[in-house]
Amino acid sequence: MRPMTKRTFFLLAVTTVFLLTVSGTAQAQAAVTTHSGSLADGATYLIEVPANWNGTLFLYSHGYVIPGSANPARDVGDPFTRFFMLSSGYALAGSSFATTGWAVHEALPDQIAVLDLFKLVVGVPKRTIAWGHSFGGLVTAGLIQRNPERFEAALPMCGVLSGGVATWNTALDGAFAFKTLLAPGTGLEVVNIANPVANFQLAEQVLALAQATPQGRARIALAGALGDLPGWFTPLSAEPAATDFAGQEMNQFLWDQQVDFPFAFAFRAELEARAQGNVSWNTGVDYRRQLNRSIGREQVRALYEQAGLDLDADLKTLNETARISADPEAVKYLERNIVFDGEIRIPVLTLHTKGDGLVVVQNESAYKRVVDEAGHGEFLRRTFVDRAGHCAFTPAETIAAVQALINRLDTGRWQDVDATDLNNAAAALGPGFNIFGTPQGVVPVPPAYIRFDPNRYLRPFDSLTEE
Secondary structure (H helix, E strand, O other): OHHHHHHHOHHHHHHHOOOOOOOOOOOOOOOEEEEEEEOOOOOEEEEEEEOOOOOEEEEEEOOOOOOOOOOOOOOOOOHHHHHHHHHOOOEEEEEOOOOOOOOHHHHHHHHHHHHHHHHHHOOOOOEEEEEEEOHHHHHHHHHHHHOHHHOOEEEEEOOOOOOHHHHHHHHHHHHHHHHHHHOOOOOOOOOOOOOHHHHHHHHHHHHHHHHOOHHHHHHHHHHHHOOOOOOOOOOOOOOOOOOOHHHHHHHHHHHHHHHHHHHHHHHHHHHHHHHOOOOOOOOOOOHHHHHHHOOOHHHHHHHHHHHOOOHHHHHHHHHHOOOOOOOHHHHHHHHHOOOOOOOOOOOEEEEEEEEOOOOOOOHHHHHHHHHHHOOOHHHEEEEEEEEEOOOOOOHHHHHHHHHHHHHHHHHOOOOOOOHHHHHHHHHHOOOOOOEEEEOOEEEEOOOOEEOOOOOOOOOOOOOOOOO
16 A cells, blocks of 8 residues: 555645654753563553653553554654653553554553553553544543543543444445445445555546536535535635635545545455454435535535536435445444443543544544433533644643643542633643644644534444444
């Protein structure tokens, strides 16, 4: 998969991993003891303990690693946050996970193995907090569900909190609509992908051709709307106006081209190999109903009208096209790796950008739903940042969330978790942390927490609710 990496994943890398250089104004922090090595299954680990360790350990779960890519151990999301955490006396730890791709099966035991190792080489923490980005947010939620006795709190950031089954079902909805309306007869595969590279390249070719016509752009928007794809792509850009439907569609095209299509049309194959079959289905899904519930419904209707297309006819085509059934044993694998039951009894604070097109912000609604159904809503608080991009947080925004979670543990009550309080806390950290990495370098960015309540997740599936 190397040939498509440089072009396709440049913006993904910029928005998911802050490749920032440590600020020249930062003062030397306290001495840090580092432990590293390999676990029994080949995963590597990294543990960092400052000389002024306060007894709290943060266990970091990293994001999705492209199958076959370099997979080093990581214990924090960016160097600025690392500097703050170690300087403040927190210990950091994390593993690489033994494999790349949808490595939940390896990630959960590997992370627990790191905790066991920490006890041996450092000591028993007074409290342990799980945190992680993106796929690592899913792992974080999985860790506290599978091993609740090992953690005192959790901070899933931009996490895949709808769970594995719902996430890949949603990806199937968009891919199914794209193929049915824009690529019939091309041989494009949406499940049981035999050649991931060729399949992805075919999808990209069809996407580029579709983007060149009003009819194609309307259908791209429809496919995106079935997964609540936001019409906002570049993190430090202004969000397109509510009626700027063309601008929204252009951003959705960029999400597809640069970020989402590799997962839908290539990386799915890695999961299918793990699960030994197709993990997704759309039997029984009414796409007319899904569009009516989508955040993109008005945009789709407007673009269809401008293009002179019959939206009802396309929805009829989608609803009458032969559906895709999942392989039951493969679904069971994905349920184990993982869906959520809402049984949390420790404080969980989540963080998400509003304009996330890889892990849409509605994931937060899915997780809240299962937590509320389980009767544990008092343990959960959600926070949102008014910015496009996946995991597009400043170090200051991340640290403000950490401070709010620590305060909850210290006081036993949720305090200072509304947008104003979090923005004030982030701003108080100063210009050295209120920064964002771009292709042109590091730029100053004010904190952007907002009050926000995302729509419901379009394809719910968890251990309590089946479709």
